[in-house]
Amino acid sequence: MGEVRPGPAHERLGVLVGEWVGEEEFAATPWAPAGTARSRHSLRSGVGGLAVVHDYEQARGGGDPFLGHGFFTVDPGTGEVVWFFLDSTGFPPDTPLRGDWDGEGVLRLAKTTPRGQARHVFRFHGDAFEHEIDVRLGDAAAFSPFARGRFHRV
Template identity: 35%
Template sequence: MAEDHLAAPVPLPEHERLAAFAGEWHGEETVHPSRWTEGGAATSQVTARIALNGFYLIQDSRQTRDGRESFAAHALFTYDREDRLYKLFWHDSLGYYPPSPASGGWTGKTLTLVRGSLRGNARHVYEVIDDKSYLMKIQFSPDAEGWADVLTGVYRRVH
């Protein structure tokens, strides 16, 4: 009797596409005035790595304004084989717990992920410029129609 071995799942090309954001990054950011904070310039240090057998990108970022840490985030990105959408599980130092992950996909070199909550809707947009830089913006909308920038930045790979 031959033994049946179930092969462990392997990452799909969709999972591998997230590697564009893996590495150490330095961000130059603009914090836009919002209900959460005043506007102004900021910098961020972002560390991201492919983990868990290639299925996830785990990202940690720390923002500095006026010489002190002003915001931090921990994010997990993956591709959902069931609904064929990318997912973003986002946790940050504002302390709100998202009821569900942001969801979305790629259009060209831009990954857009949207999530709703009782407070409104958040949209995360990541645009690959090249292998050394990307743009990111976080936007807010009360109704998922008109979007206002909350944070915009350019991130450059640190060697």
């Protein structure tokens, strides 16, 4: 198997790279109550340009921080953006989120797990981005808003 080299799809992920801070609002879930948080996304290029490595830290109400780590890359077979992500809830990343760019500056990703389904939308505007997460948990009939965040580059 030949070596995969970064291409235009990998380069497009470069919009993610940087240090980002912002505020998030969360709906209640079986894992946590509704609330707000101050969060940081630290994203850097890695694996010779084939991935964007992601570290996440969220501070809510004086408790222990909520942490996450993952990476974005491009599936060479499908061209889809994939995002593997593990967080401090402890559930392993059994499957990545998958999706693609929707126009200029909008990345849409989704995944299904035994706990439900999640849809993420990242909207980039220069040195700012919005991150929306909608979920459908258990046997719910429809998706509902879970998180809304606004971040700026520092």
